[in-house]
Amino acid sequence: MKRVATAATLIALMLAAVGTASGAGTHRSAGATKLTVWVGWSARELSAFRKLAAEYQKANPGVTLNVVGSINDDKIVAAIRAGTAPDVVSSFNSYDVGVYCGTGGWIDLSSLMKASGISTSMFPATTNYYTQYGGKKCALPLLADAYGLYYNKALFKKAGIAGPPKTIAELTADAKKLTIRNPDGSLKQVGLDPFIGFYENVPERWILPWGGTYTDSKNHAHLATDSAWSKWLTWQKQMIDWYGYKNLVKFQAGLGDEFSASNAFEVGKVAMNLDGEWRVAFIKAEHPTLDYGTAPMPAADPSLYGSGYINGTIIGIPKNGKHTQQAWDFVKWVTTNTHALAEFSNAIKNVPSTVASTHSKELVPDAHFATFLKIFANPKSGTSPIEASGVSYTNAVQNFATKWQAGSIKNLASGLSSLDKQLDAQVKQAKGGGVP
Amino acid sequence: MERRRARRRAAWRRRRLVLLLMSPWLVGFSVFFGYPLVMSAYLSLNHYDLLSSPRWVGLANYRYLFSVDPQTWTAVKNTLWMIGVLVPLQVLSAFGLALMLARARTGVGIFRTIFYLPALAPPVAATLGFVFILNPATGPVNTILGHLGISGPLWFQDPSWAKPSLVMLGIWGVGNTMIIFLAAVLDVPRTLYESAQLDGAGPLQRLRYVTVPSISPVLLFAAVLGVIQGLQYFTQAYVAAGVASGQASQAADVTSVTLGYPVDSTLFYPVLLYQHGFVDFQMGYASAMAMFLFAVSFVVTLAIVINSRRWVHSGAR
Numbered sequence: 001m002k003r004v005a006t007a008a009t010l011i012a013l014m015l016a017a018v019g020t021a022s023g024a025g026t027h028r029s030a031g032a033t034k035l036t037v038w039v040g041w042s043a044r045e046l047s048a049f050r051k052l053a054a055e056y057q058k059a060n061p062g063v064t065l066n067v068v069g070s071i072n073d074d075k076i077v078a079a080i081r082a083g084t085a086p087d088v089v090s091s092f093n094s095y096d097v098g099v100y101c102g103t104g105g106w107i108d109l110s111s112l113m114k115a116s117g118i119s120t121s122m123f124p125a126t127t128n129y130y131t132q133y134g135g136k137k138c139a140l141p142l143l144a145d146a147y148g149l150y151y152n153k154a155l156f157k158k159a160g161i162a163g164p165p166k167t168i169a170e171l172t173a174d175a176k177k178l179t180i181r182n183p184d185g186s187l188k189q190v191g192l193d194p195f196i197g198f199y200e201n202v203p204e205r206w207i208l209p210w211g212g213t214y215t216d217s218k219n220h221a222h223l224a225t226d227s228a229w230s231k232w233l234t235w236q237k238q239m240i241d242w243y244g245y246k247n248l249v250k251f252q253a254g255l256g257d258e259f260s261a262s263n264a265f266e267v268g269k270v271a272m273n274l275d276g277e278w279r280v281a282f283i284k285a286e287h288p289t290l291d292y293g294t295a296p297m298p299a300a301d302p303s304l305y306g307s308g309y310i311n312g313t314i315i316g317i318p319k320n321g322k323h324t325q326q327a328w329d330f331v332k333w334v335t336t337n338t339h340a341l342a343e344f345s346n347a348i349k350n351v352p353s354t355v356a357s358t359h360s361k362e363l364v365p366d367a368h369f370a371t372f373l374k375i376f377a378n379p380k381s382g383t384s385p386i387e388a389s390g391v392s393y394t395n396a397v398q399n400f401a402t403k404w405q406a407g408s409i410k411n412l413a414s415g416l417s418s419l420d421k422q423l424d425a426q427v428k429q430a431k432g433g434g435v436p
Numbered sequence: 437m438e439r440r441r442a443r444r445r446a447a448w449r450r451r452r453l454v455l456l457l458m459s460p461w462l463v464g465f466s467v468f469f470g471y472p473l474v475m476s477a478y479l480s481l482n483h484y485d486l487l488s489s490p491r492w493v494g495l496a497n498y499r500y501l502f503s504v505d506p507q508t509w510t511a512v513k514n515t516l517w518m519i520g521v522l523v524p525l526q527v528l529s530a531f532g533l534a535l536m537l538a539r540a541r542t543g544v545g546i547f548r549t550i551f552y553l554p555a556l557a558p559p560v561a562a563t564l565g566f567v568f569i570l571n572p573a574t575g576p577v578n579t580i581l582g583h584l585g586i587s588g589p590l591w592f593q594d595p596s597w598a599k600p601s602l603v604m605l606g607i608w609g610v611g612n613t614m615i616i617f618l619a620a621v622l623d624v625p626r627t628l629y630e631s632a633q634l635d636g637a638g639p640l641q642r643l644r645y646v647t648v649p650s651i652s653p654v655l656l657f658a659a660v661l662g663v664i665q666g667l668q669y670f671t672q673a674y675v676a677a678g679v680a681s682g683q684a685s686q687a688a689d690v691t692s693v694t695l696g697y698p699v700d701s702t703l704f705y706p707v708l709l710y711q712h713g714f715v716d717f718q719m720g721y722a723s724a725m726a727m728f729l730f731a732v733s734f735v736v737t738l739a740i741v742i743n744s745r746r747w748v749h750s751g752a753r
Binding site for chain 1: 698
C-alpha cells in the first residue's frame, strides 16, 4: 500500500511538472507571437525574403518570424494533414489553388480582407483568377512571373533581322533564318525551339498568343472546337518537322541546364526563347555582356500582341494554423505593401504583384525588365486554368502535346476530342463525382 | 487433475514466450503492412484528396481506373513489357555469369568482384550515370558509335529506346542475383556431374539434366523476386525520365511533367500510382490502383509458385 501511495505521489508530481512546463510555454507564446512562414525560395532568393521578414519584425516587435525555405506542395499537404502546418504557407504552383481552395486546406481570406479593407481591385485580374477557386479567395499573389520573348540582338544583326517578330509569320521566318545546321544536317544553332517540354515551353504559355481558351460557358473542355488549339498545334508540328524531330531532340540533349550559366539562350545556342522575367537577373549575373532584348511573344491575332502568360507565387493561411490574425497581418503586409513588393521585386527580379507596386518609384529601372511589367499589366494577359484537378489538368494537355509533336497522334481533331473528354472526366473525378 | 493444470500452465507459459519473441515482428507487420493494407482497401472506396475527410464513393475509383483513365492501360502495357523482357534477361544473364564464374580457374576473386560491383551502386546514381553515358549528343557511347560511322539512337530520349535502355541498366546491376546463382551452382554435388559424364552426357546435357534441376529452387526465387520487382518498378524510371527530359535541376519538383518521358514510354504502373497520389493528391484513387497492384502481384506470384511444382526439384522429394 505504501508503495502504491509513493507511486501515486510521484505520478502526481510528474503531471504537475508537465502541466507547469506546458503552461510556461503558453505564457511565452502569449508574450511574443512566433509565426512560422514556409516559402519555396532557396539560396539567394530565400535570403531576400528573410531580409523582408526582418523588416516586418522591426516594424512589429510583438512578432517573430521563423522563415523556412525550399518548401514544395508535398510538404504543405503533408503538414496540413498531420496538423503541423505553419502559420503562413506559400507555393510556386498557383494552379494548385483549385486543390487548396476546393478542399479548404487553405482558409478563405475573404472576411479578413473585407475587415482590413483589402479589395481585389488592388491586384490585376489574372492574379485574382489564380488566387481563387469555387467562390473562395484562399490565397493572395506574392510577386508574379510574366513570360515574353528573349532575343539575341547580336545574332539578329548577323542574320540581318531588324527587330523582334510581332506576328507568327515573322516568328517563323526569323526562326528559320536564325537556324544554322552542321554539314551532316544536325543543328548547330536554333532560331526558336518550340518543342513542348524544352525549358519553359508548356502549352498554357504558348496558347495565349493564339487566343486559345480551355472551357466553354458550362466549364466543359472545348479544345477540339476552339480553333486556336488546332492552329497552334499544327504550326508547332510544322516547325518541329522543319527542324526534324530527332535533330531537335539530339540538339536539346547537348544543351546546358536551364537554370545554369550554360542556358542555351545565354550561350547563344538558341537565338529566340520563351522565358520568364527572372532570366533578366540570371543574365545579369551569368552573362552580363550578352547583347539581347525582350519583347512580348508574337501573336496570331494582332490585338493580342503585348499580352502574355502570367503566374506566380501564392501565399495563404493553412486551415490548422495557430495564429490566424497575426498570420493575416503579415500576409496582408507582404502582399499589399508597395515598398515591400518593390524591394522584393528588385532583389529577386520577379514582377511586383499589385497594380500600385508596378508603378513604384522604388523599382530599379531596367529596360529588359520593363517589358514584363507591361505584359503583367496588359488586360489580355492570362494564366493556367484553375480546376479542381489542379496541376493534372494542364499536365494532361501537355501530355497530349508531347505525343502530338512526336507524331504519335495521327488525327488531331479526334485526339483533341478525346482530350476534352479526359479533362472533363478528370475534373469530375477530382471533385469526387466518379465516372462521368 | 493437478498434473493437467500444471501442463496447461506450462503450455501457456510457452505460448507467452513465443508471442513475446514474435512481438517485434508482429508489431512491425501490423504497423507497416497490416494497417496500411486495410487503410488502402478502405480509402480505395472513398474520395480522398489528403486535405478533406474521406467520402464514400463505392467502386467509382475502380470504374475510373478500368474504364476512363487513358493512362492506365499505357502503364499496364509498359509494366508488362518490362517484366516480360527484363526478368528473363536478368535471370539468364545472372545464371550465365554464375556458370562462367564457377568454371573460372584463375582470377576468380577479381571477376566476381567486377561483376558484383555494379550491384553496389545506388539505383539513383546508377540511373544518372546511364543517362549521361547514353546522352545522344554528348555521351561517350554515341561518340564512339559516331567514330565507327554508326548514328547512335536517342536512347532515353526516344520512346522506342527508353525501355531497352532501362533493361540495359537492369542487366548491368544483376550482381545480387548472380551471387545467389553462383552459390547454388557451386553447391551442386560434383558426383552428379561425374555420374552424368560416365553416362555419356555432354556439357549441354549436364547443364540441362544436372545443373538446372539442382538449382531450380533458386531459379524460382529469382523469377518470383524479378516479377515482384518488375511490378514495383519506379526509381530508375522516375530518375531517368526527369534527367533525360532536361529537368535535372528540378528533379525534386514533382509537378514538372516529366513522369513517363518520353511520350509515356517509361510510364510504369507504380509511376502512375505515384503521380495520382502525390502529384494530383488523389489518394483514394491511388489506393484503388494500389489494391489492384496488390491483387495482381498476389495472383502472379501464386501462379508462378503453383506452376513451379512441375519444374522445381526440392530436396524433400
